[in-house]
Amino acid sequence: xxxxxxxxxxxxxxxxxxxxxxxxxxxxxxxxxxxxxxxxxxxxxxxxxxxxxxxxxxxxxxxxxxxxxxxxxxxxxxxxxxxxxxxxxxxxxxxxxxxxxxxxxxx
Numbered sequence: 865x866x867x868x869x870x871x872x873x874x875x876x877x878x879x880x881x882x883x884x885x886x887x888x889x890x891x892x893x894x895x896x897x898x899x900x901x902x903x904x905x906x907x908x909x910x911x912x913x914x915x916x917x918x919x920x921x922x923x924x925x926x927x928x929x930x931x932x933x934x935x936x937x938x939x940x941x942x943x944x945x946x947x948x949x950x951x952x953x954x955x956x957x958x959x960x961x962x963x964x965x966x967x968x969x970x971x
Contacts, residue, residue: 905968913961920957924950 927950935943 902968909965909968913964916957916961920954924954927953 927946931943931946931950934940934946
């Protein structure tokens, strides 16, 4: 069985001692970009959330008008599915705003 030379043991010891300091000095790639995008999200979040609510209001009004038109024209057999679809789409838009606010920690 071969023995490990003394200089190799010393080099391995020096490398294992210096490695944590070298790794500590390095910053993982993308961290600065992540903070930059997070700051942009904080600046743009309220405008985007208002835009989503306006789109939701328009689609809600159009969905309600479509259901009203079908109800008045006598197409009663699909009304339940349309009402549920309309209701759950409005609920989804409301909950996605809350979810995004929690995800990006916007107050």
